[in-house]
């Protein structure tokens with residue numbers, strides 16, 4: 667990792683699993699980071715960076731945090747399926763505050779979206795970035811809304827944004843589905859670097875997965891970013907390839923376990939009425 671952005675970079679969700687990876691690796695590369703989270707930052711703050719504890723619900727504070735920043739890596743918010751009321755503040759109102767800050771600073775946004783925005787597509791359906799949203803819960807719905815917010819701010823205000831539909835970003839794949847969805851931490855960091863440094867990104871979608879041969883996903887805007895994943899889940903197939911849930915709902919859909927949370931249909935739904943095959 668080499669080039670350093672001209673302006674500081676705001677990283678939300680800095681105390682979370684992915685935020686901590688990004689803070690450590692981008693900080694070590696010499697980036698000037700403004701780190702923020704609602705809980706304390708558990709690691710040493712990298713030299714030249716600072717941490718400010720804040721709630722994404724607090725609009726004026728988010729505006730202040732973004733002052734002078736050219737990029738917002740937005741990883742903060744509720745990151746699992748939760749009741750609607752728990753998601754509303756951090757993921758919907760909080761994202762609005764992020765986009766208002768980006769608009770004022772003429773900053774670019776990377777939004778940590780999720781495969782759960784499209785989770786009710788069947789696993790056999792190979793998706794391109796123009797597929798329909800098929801959220802698999804309130805969390806996935808908030809990610810679909812977040813992507814649409816980015817689209818609106820691009821067309822109306824020229825705020826550039828990269829919407830990364832992250833699959834499963836963990837140290838290693840833990841079950842068979844992750845042989846398709848796994849995104850290594852290093853590929854994630856490289857993606858954030860390219861999303862920050864690429865000359866032009868417009869408003870685009872990236873499938874956040876490593877170079878996995880079992881992938882569910884096809885075309886996206888990675889060429890514009892000059893990003894290609896370098897890692898792969900393939901080498902973990904022997905270890906995790908037979909770890910499945912045994913639940914027909916979970917195994918049918920791309921969103922896996924989230925599709926079955928609070929699932930109340932008595933009969934399986936018919937094949938989708940839309941979506942590319």
Ligand SMILES: NC(=O)c1ccc[n+]([C@@H]2O[C@H](COP(=O)([O-])OP(=O)(O)OC[C@H]3O[C@@H](n4cnc5c(N)ncnc54)[C@H](O)[C@@H]3O)[C@@H](O)[C@H]2O)c1
Pocket residue numbers: 678679680681682683684685702703704705720721722723740741742743744745746755756760778779780781831832833834835836
């Ligand atoms: N890890 C994955 O595989 C994965 C997959 C898809 C999407 N994502 C997305 O990536 C982002 C980071 O994921 P993660 O795995 O690091 O999750 P995480 O839960 O570890 O981190 C999220 C952080 O957001 C903070 N946060 C929550 N509410 C907040 C609020 N109101 N104000 C300020 N900060 C708040 C939390 O304290 C936490 O530190 C999330 O947006 C998540 O939805 C992650």
